[in-house]
Amino acid sequence: MSWIDLANPSRFLAFTARVLPWLAAATTVLLAIGLYMSFTVPDDYQQGATVKIMFIHVPNAWLSMFVWGVMSLSALGTLVWRHPLADVSAKAAAPIGAAFTFLALVTGSLWGRPMWGTYWEWDARLTSVLILFLMYLGLIALWRAVEDPSRAARAAAVLTLVGAINIPIIKFSVDWWNTLHQGASVIRMGGPTLDRAYLIPLLVMAVGFTLLFITLHLAAMRNEVLRRRVRTLQIMQASRQAA
Numbered sequence: 010m011s012w013i014d015l016a017n018p019s020r021f022l023a024f025t026a027r028v029l030p031w032l033a034a035a036t037t038v039l040l041a042i043g044l045y046m047s048f049t050v051p052d053d054y055q056q057g058a059t060v061k062i063m064f065i066h067v068p069n070a071w072l073s074m075f076v077w078g079v080m081s082l083s084a085l086g087t088l089v090w091r092h093p094l095a096d097v098s099a100k101a102a103a104p105i106g107a108a109f110t111f112l113a114l115v116t117g118s119l120w121g122r123p124m125w126g127t128y129w130e131w132d133a134r135l136t137s138v139l140i141l142f143l144m145y146l147g148l149i150a151l152w153r154a155v156e157d158p159s160r161a162a163r164a165a166a167v168l169t170l171v172g173a174i175n176i177p178i179i180k181f182s183v184d185w186w187n188t189l190h191q192g193a194s195v196i197r198m199g200g201p202t203l204d205r206a207y208l209i210p211l212l213v214m215a216v217g218f219t220l221l222f223i224t225l226h227l228a229a230m231r232n233e234v235l236r237r238r239v240r241t242l243q244i245m246q247a248s249r250q251a252a
Contacts, residue, residue: 014034018093018094018234018238021094021231021234022231022235025227025228025230025231028227029228029231030225030228032220032223032224033224033229035040035220036217036220036221036224038217039187039213039217039220040214040217040218040221042213042217043064043210043213043214043216043217044064044211044214046209046213047061047064047065047210047214048061049139050206050207050210050223051206053207056123056124057101057123059120059123059124060207062116062119062120063207063211064118064210064211064214065112065116065214066112066113066116066117066120067211067214067215068214068217068218068219069110069112069113069218070107070113070117070138070212070216071218072109072216072218072219072222073106073110073113073142074141074176074179074180075145075219075222076102076105076106076109077106077141077145077169077172077173077175077176078173078176079098079099079102079226080099080102080103080106080148080169081169081170081173082097083095083096083098083099083102083166083169084099084165084166084167084169084170085166085170086098086184087099087162087163087165087166088163088166088167092166094164094168094230094234095162095166096158096161096231097161097230097234097237098230099148099165099166099169100152100165100233101161101226101230101232102226102229103145103149103152104145104149105222105225105226105229106145107142107145107146107149109218109222110138110141110142110145111142113138114116114135114138114139114142117135117138121189125189127202127244130189131184132188132189133178133183133186133188134179134183134185134188134189135184135188135189137175137178137179137182140175141172141175141176141179142166144168144172144175146166146206148165148168148169148172151164151165151168151241152165158237168217171230174197215221
């Protein structure tokens with residue numbers, strides 16, 4: 010089944026009905042394994058037990074950018090390919106991305122307090138992630154404020170693509186400016202710098218959180234399709250009554 014076939018809402022609903030139980034099971038298993046591995050890793054010689062915040066913070070920080078990337082592709086689907094589910098995808102992803110970004114900010118602050126001596130510092134990485142969180146909230150507000158779904162879809166798509174400029178700024182801010190935040194230690198030239206004792210649990214948690222996003226995203230898309238069907242039926246019923 011191709012992505013074009015899924016443009017049919019009925020086929021998409023049937024697809025999610027088959028896939029979601031398996032995704033939910035795989036997500037639960039991976040997160041359970043990842044959490045167990047994360048709690049059993051040895052304390053870091055410098056950071057002590059606080060290093061374990063990394064296993065929650067890093068996947069959430071990565072997903073905060075990844076979700077915006079998914080929304081950007083959906084925005085292209087809305088403006089260029091006119092895919093019927095493109096706006097559904099973007100609208101469903103926004104609250105999930107906002108939640109991941111919020112968790113990244115909170116866990117980063119908790120991790121930063123013992124390491125930096127402060128919960129917050131207006132450096133490039135932290136500030137750009139905060140801007141990303143505000144952009145998520147702005148898009149959610151836009152979808153709620155505009156009643157016409159087609160107008161809201163086009164406006165949100167344009168803003169999403171404009172906001173995508175912030176993603177490389179977040180990614181490379183630690184390289185472009187002098188910031189408190191450490192540089193990349195997993196995806197970098199020359200390979201990861203993390204010890205395997207920390208790298209493997211981190212990768213398991215990253216895959217588990219990614220599956221969690223996919224599961225939540227598909228479930229939210231299904232709910233949005235059903236919500237729009239109900240809205241269409243209500244409009245049709247109101248038109249009949251008016252006639």
